Amino acid sequence: MKCKTCLLIFLLVFTSLGGYAQQSLKEIELIWQNYDRYREPAIKSRLFKHSDLLPLMQKHVQSNLLINEIIGESVEKRSIHHLTAGKGKTKVLFWSQMHGDEATATMALFDLFNFLSANDQFNALRGKILNNLELHFAPMLNPDGAQIWTRRNSMNIDLNRDAKNLATPEARALMNLGKQLKPDFAFNLHDQSTLYAAGKNTKNPATISFLAPAYNHLKEMNAVRTKAVQLITSINRAMQTKIPAQVAKYNDTHDSTCFGDTFQGMGISTILIESGGYQDDPDKQFIRKINFYGLLTALDAITSQSYLNEEPKTYWALPINNRSLHDLIIRNVTIQNDNVNLGINRNQSLSSDFMMMNYRGIIVKIADLDSSFAYQEIDAHGLSLVNGRTKMMTKAKWEQLTSSKEIKLIKKGYLFVKWKNESSPVGPIRNRILNLTNAEMHFKPTFATPANFILVKEKNPIYAIMNGFLIDLSAKAKPLVNTMGY
Template sequence: MIRSNSLLLCALLLTMFQAAMCQVNLKSVDQVWDHYDRYKEPVITNRFFKHTEVLHLIQKHTTSRFIDAVQIGQSVKGRSINHLKLGTGKTKVLLWSQMHGDESTATMALFDLLNFLAADDEHNELRKLILGNLELNIVPMLNPDGAQQWKRRNDLEIDINRDARYLVTPEGRALMNLAKELKPEIGFNLHDQSTLYAAGPTSNTATLSFLAPAYDYPKSMNEVRKRATQLILTMNTALQTRVPGKIAKYDDAFDPRCFGDTFQGMGISTILIESGGYYVDPEKQYIRKINFYALLNAFESIAKKSYANQNLEDYQSIPENSRSLYDVLIRNVSISKEGIAFRTNLGIVRSQIKSPDFGSMSYNGRIEELGDVELTYGYDEIEASNLTFTPGNIKLMRKSEWEALSPQQELNLIREGYLFVKWTDGTSPAGPLNARLLNLTNKATNTIQSASIGQQAQFLLSRDGKPVYALLNGYVLDLTKNVEAVPNVFGY
């Protein structure tokens, strides 16, 4: 009996020790979140970095002998596709990013993770756990030609992620050949999605969306897909502490053209991660940090195999993402059209306009919806039940007077009902205008007299004839407050 009790006590102490060690590691991951700025790669400051910057960052880590790097292919335009390897563990993990050239959030996070894993500080136990148990294989910027022109497809105009069967693209062939050579146990397919997706029928943005792709049309569940699903659940648990309610999942209909579905069928537990939207994060720098945190939690879980404790049924509780958000939603505004006055709702979306050097973005706000907007929401919402859609007026002034306007003077003119300036001594430019509030026009009258689908969102919301809000190129200005310039207005 004494021996039995001793064995029971030892087992209990061992369980408590293991649980304590898990807590230490979990605490360490959370502390890394607090210390993230130490590891954030300073060379990358926005979404529009190019292949050249990636090569410099790869060289930084190969020079320090932290990673091994080898070219595994070339893009259509001859840019290198690179495979980075680090870690000495038996479990091989393959991560690839920017398969779509204009989806760069995860690429930023991958270089932040390399900085973390190369560092030497109080998080060394976590590094030792990850690098001692995993072999990380990273292909950053699989589509460098697409990144160069900030476009989804490669230079053949083929969507690489729909090329898993035909392998027409050199980029797709490079990834497939690497996967067949490595035979990794786990793969991460890293993408971006529209910022207008919500997590289920809610106002919550889908900041990250996951998918454990199906490998056949019946959407069967084998051990390979089960492991991918359990890893998603692990990341979801961690992320709910950072972006609660803002995690979603994709519909899992099988598509044999896609790499994720194909790799799942090849025995690689593949997880799709899509970076969506977060309020006031147009460059996705906070979502970059969210990616960093999600992947770090996944690495830890793979190293410890703790994901195996996740219950598959919990996957059903993750809401599906849905395209149900607008940049701005105006509810119950009074408008007049065709001689009829009525109250309705306006959904406004800001589309993106690439700069000529593909290094920055301007925005073009337009009315996308007019009418019933049940189960849709806005990043910004205005309850306009006591407001009226009001066209903006045109202010006549010389070019030099416009150039001399201060932001406060522009704001005062908007409060008086002006949204446009027409130069009396010349022709003003067309296209996006930065760091201003008032639009420019060469027209004698404002053509935006009522709300219409597709119309640019340049109007006022008034109460008793006095402007309360201004919609400038789809951006909301509360005229009761002092404001700064919006990202851009327009010249017409």
């Protein structure tokens, strides 16, 4: 009799939990569809700075969502903030951008604040989250790095290798916060290379990669790490509906200088989320949305404790990150009677005013690329590579060139312009198609040189590769983000 009652209670609780999980998944799907309502409009690109975040934090203090506490200063005296929301028992800590040039999750955290402070048909869900959880956030832990878009802080130290030495004020602020809060869960939010694939022999990028860091060198499991694995399994299931087969996991080799590994060892179930690449999303605005969705899914799974029903094997079955992608691959192109494959990457660097991203296209592989893939690939079978020539013209004439005139010059074999009687700028040239040069030299594309050349079919130009960007010469002419001045 007693046991039958137990069974009945168990079934009631279990089915109501299941019902709750179903209901909230439907709600999160609706929130996904209405994401633009919550997307923080003041953050338009990933190149925002510390000074852009201060008024946004203030906005949410005024809306009574957040308590804002300054827990330290960066080396260059920028404030490091600890934001608190909710009044539940379970503590969850999120920190982002400890690497200054990894901004995707910071954007998503501010979208999440907008969701949590809104007043609409999702009040029941946000009420459950804020009543059951105590949320802690340390967004942009490395504001000095973010200012100039670099990984390290201004002492040139990688904050995620400073969990042991605590040589930097930023790492000390995070360690103090972790020790003071002793959260149940922690989220360590990063960006990874866009050139990681989700496993071997796939062209799918690892748009998101997870890790439940190991707390010791033996990579053993305990209850703390198992909870992290189970929660990842919940987030992964949701993410697979949006980015199928584009989720991977990091290698779990233990590193005691990393915060994730250290926090896991301190009894905090810690989850690393890395934002990678996604097709046609160079500024990572779709991946920002994916982050928002994943974080909200995590909060819901912690609130409902639905993650406890997850099988860890789903996590272990995730493919391992594999650095096998390029931005552009040209297969089977003929270079002087040889059949060759070219792998081209567009390296990124911030403009000198720190406000725009520039690209520099480089030929990084001339090889058998059978197990490599790219965001953009062409089969150049029957096409031959031709070097670009240099056109002399006055600066005034260059300034008057329209995009369609630039394309006409490219079709005549010119990829570079040299100004008559004056030197031209060196470095990125915005919104043009042709490059500038100060040299008389002939440019010959080869390994580790800039990717500028023409692909011709029986002397007819079909494609041009300008600064690593592929241009279909039969399509409408439009300027590139940037070409180069050499």
